Amino acid sequence: MATLPPTAAQVTQGRHDQAAEIRIERLFSIFVGAGYLGYIPLLAGAIAATAEHTAGWWTPFALTLTFGPPVVLLVAALTHHRTISTWAARAAAVGYIVAAATFGLAWDGQPVPGYLWFYAIPGVAALAAAITLSSRWALSAMVAAVIPANVYQHFAREDSFTDNVLVITLFSISFILLFLAAAIVAVRTGRVLDATRANTYAEAAAAAAADARRSQRSHIDALLHDWVISTMLAAGRQGNSESVRRQATVTLGKLDAGPIALTRLPAATAMAQLRSGVLEVDLAQHIDARVEDDGIALPADVVDVIDAAVCEAVRNSILHAGPGASRTVSLHITGHGIDAVVADDGAGFAPGDVPPHRLGLAVSVLGRLRALPGGTAELITAPGEGTTVALSWTDDDQRTRAHERAAR
Structure with missing residues (x-):
């Protein structure tokens, strides 16, 4: 049975991972991590074909950079380790970009049958960037991922020299941009929801404080009217008499008595x-x-x-x-x-x-x-x-x- 002791945080505030932004980040992390892993069997043939035309070091290097961080991302998201998940998402985006950019260093210049395996997943890398990076950096990561994938795909395939590489690249960017924009808006919406919730708590606390101030003010007004003003009026009418001095002493005592007792x-x-x-x-x-x-x-x-x-x-x-x-x-x-x-x-x-x-x-x-x-x-x-x-x-x-x- 769950027990929240008096010193525990409030139900919704005490659970840090209940923040909308964190929950959305976690869902996207699971989606991206699972998406990367789901592509592995689908790309097996393309990976083998690409490996035949690249240096021996590049394929294990590129696969580790591309699929290693998403595995960490998926595990961290499922186990609620946000810091690890954040860095794994960034590493997934950067790792893909490095893997795609270094293909030219390892390629033997011969046409690759089918398609380059990394040509199929620049959008997933862009979504990984959108999880924790700002919109500007996420867009930059998308462009950095799409350009080498499309350029190398154009020159590595023997039947693609008639294609317009610029048009193909722009189409890929525009297509991926739809999903990237949705991810950016979703994460930003989570931040807005969290800010709204924080403002609601603050306004509730402010309203409670205002009620307390109004209650205290009414007692101060009563003290001023019943003692201070009446003492001043008595002094104006009776002068420096014994009764006025006694009343003034009582009034000063009430003013010096500290916090006024509430009704x-x-x-x-x-x-x-x-x-x-x-x-x-x-x-x-x-x-x-x-x-x-x-x-x-x-x-x-x-x-x-x-x-x-x-x-x-x-x-x-x-x-x-x-x-x-x-x-x-x-x-x-x-x-x-x-x-x-x-x-x-x-x-x-x-x-x-x-x-x-x-x-x-x-x-x-x-x-x-x-x-x-x-x-x-x-x-x-x-x-x-x-x-x-x-x-x-x-x-x-x-x-x-x-x-x-x-x-x-």
């Missing part, structure tokens, strides 16, 4: 809000609600965050657990904070398989609590084993005061 809700009111939020999502949902200490008060903004996170967890369970799943919701207000658990016995899932664009669980549930001081969130799930979302918030001030009372 707090009684435990019963907080529980009523949490229950109401769950029932708005599912009116028939049974809720195990317990208040351990009626005397504590909880910050209103904390209750709002937990309320929203629990509601989203219930909503996710309804949508994804399956029609036959049952779920439990437990809300527990203790003397030190709030504990909330949403659990179902439904389909479950593999956290690493959550698509990068799915923000409900990552941001609206886990992210909310992990961004809250004192908040923790834990996800326990696996395919076929249900899902449990455990949320908690601990009031460090309440805990400190409880320890002090216990010590006395």
Whole structure:
């Protein structure tokens, strides 16, 4: 069963290989690596024919450069080794170019029956370049691969001297360019998707911060109105009187008291809000609600965050657990904070398989609590084993005061 502890990264952010760009690169790497290997049996006859008219060193040299890196590329892509895959893709493109360019050094000048084996695969080399290189370098690699392949093919075949080598080369470039452009756009689209996702996370965090600032600003406004301005008005009306001096001392004490305590809700009111939020999502949902200490008060903004996170967890369970799943919701207000658990016995899932664009669980549930001081969130799930979302918030001030009372 997969468990994401409170300190783990968020579901979609914690999996680096879930980035759209990386996934597209991996798919193209598998395609290119498998494509190279698939050509080997198809080119066997052409390889043998070409070897008869080249120096003994060139064929093993060219085959190693051409097909060696794609094998590494395929294995690295299948095993999720991105760095190795990146360099293997570049080596596959460069290796083909070097192999094709050095054919002239080894050729004996006699016509080669059929066709040169490397003439068939410059497009695959161009796709290898497109996986990790910029569009400019990928286009340059394509041209560098196509030109020697077409030129040598023209002069090495006895029946091709009537062909226009320039026209044939331009046709090859235009044909390969269609596939190369598609690959470049696909990789670039992955980058755009990743940037969009990052912006979405940033905007969600900014919205949460803005809400916190608005809440804090309202308390500052209240302090200014109730104490600072009233003290100044009293001083203007009464002058330097004893009562004004006392009021000024109290006001200064409040200004120097550090962070302003946010509005707090009684435990019963907080529980009523949490229950109401769950029932708005599912009116028939049974809720195990317990208040351990009626005397504590909880910050209103904390209750709002937990309320929203629990509601989203219930909503996710309804949508994804399956029609036959049952779920439990437990809300527990203790003397030190709030504990909330949403659990179902439904389909479950593999956290690493959550698509990068799915923000409900990552941001609206886990992210909310992990961004809250004192908040923790834990996800326990696996395919076929249900899902449990455990949320908690601990009031460090309440805990400190409880320890002090216990010590006395």
